[in-house]
Amino acid sequence: MRLNSPVTASLIAALRSDLAAADFTVARVTALWGAEAADALHRGQRIPALRALDARAGSTGPTPLATLAAVFLLGRPATGNDLAEAFPALGVDGAVALGLSSSTGGDRFFAAVDLRPYSFVDAHGPADWWIVSDLGELSLGHALPVDHVLGVGGASTTLSGLMLQNPVDRVLDLGTGCGIQAMHASRHANHVVATDISQRAIDLAALNVELNGIEGVEFRLGSLFEPVEGETFDHIVSNPPFVITPRADGVPEYEYRDGGMVGDALVQAVISTAGEYLAPGGVAQLLANWEYRGDGAGEGDGVGEGDGVGEGAGDGFARVEGWLDASTVPVDAWVVERDVEDAARYAETWIRDGGTRQGTDAFDRLMSAWLDDFERRDVRSVGFGYVLLRRPITGEPTLRRLERRHGALGSNEAGLGVHLGDSLAAHDWQAALDDAAFASHRYAVAGDVTEERHFWPGDDAPTAMLLRQGGGFGRTVQGDTGLIALVGACDGELSVAAIVAALAQLLEVDEGALFAELVPAVRALVVDGFLVPVE
Known part of the structure; x- marks a missing residue:
């Protein structure tokens, strides 16, 4: 082929x-x-x-x-x-x-082979493609071979939906599989380099590119960054073989999902070295797993607002922070954890994914191997999420954000790429301004933001005031009287400084103290898309 x-x-x-x-x-x-x-x-x-x-x-x-x-x-x-x-x-x-x-x-x-239609809508409009991959378990009637080339699955559509779509010159698709991410990237890049350790994956990906009349995609055979040593890219996308698989006899290692390393070491390697392959200002986006060991259970309220690792972040996020700290090139980082599975459920998920059915001796043997591996390393659960890294154009990184967004989002993940791009741009814009300059600007409430007030029966004053975001990550922010009043006054007519001055008089509080309290909160609302600067 x-x-x-x-x-x-x-x-x-x-x-x-x-x-x-x-x-x-x-x-x-x-x-x-x-x-x-x-x-x-x-x-x-x-x-x-x-x-x-x-x-x-x-x-x-x-x-x-x-x-x-x-x-x-x-x-x-x-x-x-x-x-x-x-x-x-x-x-x-x-x-x-x-x-x-x-x-x-x-x-x-x-x-x-599996040959199926594929449709999507991105920032460039709707499109219809055809994707060729290997036959799945339903057609084969047995477990998948280890060189199986996966088609478009849930992880694929998640990553393509997260993909930033700003026009760039060069994109790297690390571990291209059937080529779907390289094809998506071709819609905003002049040239795409797609790599994979599997020759069959390269062949099928090349077929898909040719079949859909896509130009500007180059394929290279090799592991991780080896085929692009010494090169840099404006955008790196990767759905890497991040699945945590026991390195034990009798446990199949599927090329499309297993990186051949112990535990989450492959994700660690990618996060720690990706910055070397990014041009200044370049962004890497990947899906990843990370282990929770010991007592770090990964529990959270699913809100995870703010930068940094909050109280109770758990061992999984601490591991990811360690990888970021050890990066060979300092990078901005935004990590979003979407889910956590306990060790047994995680093993069950990926054993079934390989086509081994529950209730069989083969399934039980694999389950034992998985749990033995987790027990040796005291792994209690595994987190899954998105990782965004960026090499600063100049100076030191300004963004380090690790947050949990468990459960449903405010919008479909397919549209998050645009939101992520807008949030990065907003972060850079506000980070370059001191508080006085930031507060001198006027802002308007985004069209998808609503306000909720909750009252105890018979009370005149609300017990809780919430701002809810309909799109993006569907965030909810609980505010006090000052913040909610400030947001309500953001109609593009008055600057934040003017609104704070008026509120200080109305609430009979010190203007300087109110300014120091509200401006950081307003910065966060701008970054997350609740408020939009007015030119």
Whole structure:
């Protein structure tokens, strides 16, 4: 499946033509079998979708769209005639030559890979692609091979949604897998370098780039930063093989998720060295796991407002802070923990991910190996989250923020990239101003911010006043009378300094003390998008 062959390139062009002609898109496939069957398929149940296809086919036979959906999404074989109608330009022989389909003999052709439509919306607008990856457990009927190349999963869409979309020159996709992050990055970069330790992953990623007519992506084989030694990038994105896997006989090490190191050492290595490969002002974004050892259980209220590690941050965040402190190049850092799983649940999750089913001897052996490994290192739970690193253009880092955002967010993670970019820009803007200069500006309340007041029955004064953010991270800020009144007065007409002076008179308090109390809180509201500077 090497693209330096003119024959292969022509076959991919024919495949692209056929998929477009069949209208093989997420919207059309969902309409083919309906929303309920689509939901069932998402849960791993394909029978409702198959029944819907059979009911539609009737006496006329399947359409090209139905054949493609049945073969590549539902694992149903097709006859040579049906496959030929679905691939009029590529043909059955072309589908076999390209590695899409195979036959065990007779007139029955099966999917040899997973080929599915993919749709999304980003800052550049909506798009529809096709993604080729290896067959999953549902189609294989057994555990995954260790060289399995994963398609677009939940982690993939999370990272692509987090991706900053500012125009840049060079992007590095570290551990590209099927190439999905490199493809997303190509929409805001002049050139993308995509690396992976797996030659099969490189081949499939190159196929996906060619299939979708994407230019400017270069592929390199190798581990982590080895293929780009001595180079720097404006943006690094990575869904690295961060899964904490026992280094023990009989435990499969999947290339797409296992980095071959003990515990969370791979994430430590990436966080500690990524700054070397960032150009000044460059940003690295990755998904990561970190261990909680001993009594650090990772519990929190899910709010996690403010910079730094708050009280009760736990051992997991302390480990991450240690990695940041040991960075070979000082970097700004923003770490968001999205979830924590206890050791047993974490092991269960990733054993199932590999296709080993519960209730089997193989599952029990793997579970024991995982728990033995955790016990040796006193690992009680594992955190999962996002890491954003930035190399300062000049001077020392100004941002060190570790926070917990457990549970639902204010908006879909798919739109967080724009919010993160806005928050970084707001942080830089306010960090460059002293308090007097910051307070001389006028601000307006963002359109997604609402205010809540809670009263005990019969009381005139509220017991709690909250500002809620509808988008971004869906933050909630509890304020006192002064802060809530200041935010309420931010309509773009008066500066913060003028509002504070008026409030000091109204509340009959010292203006200087009120200024010192409120300005840091207002800075935080600007960074988090509650307040927007007015030019």
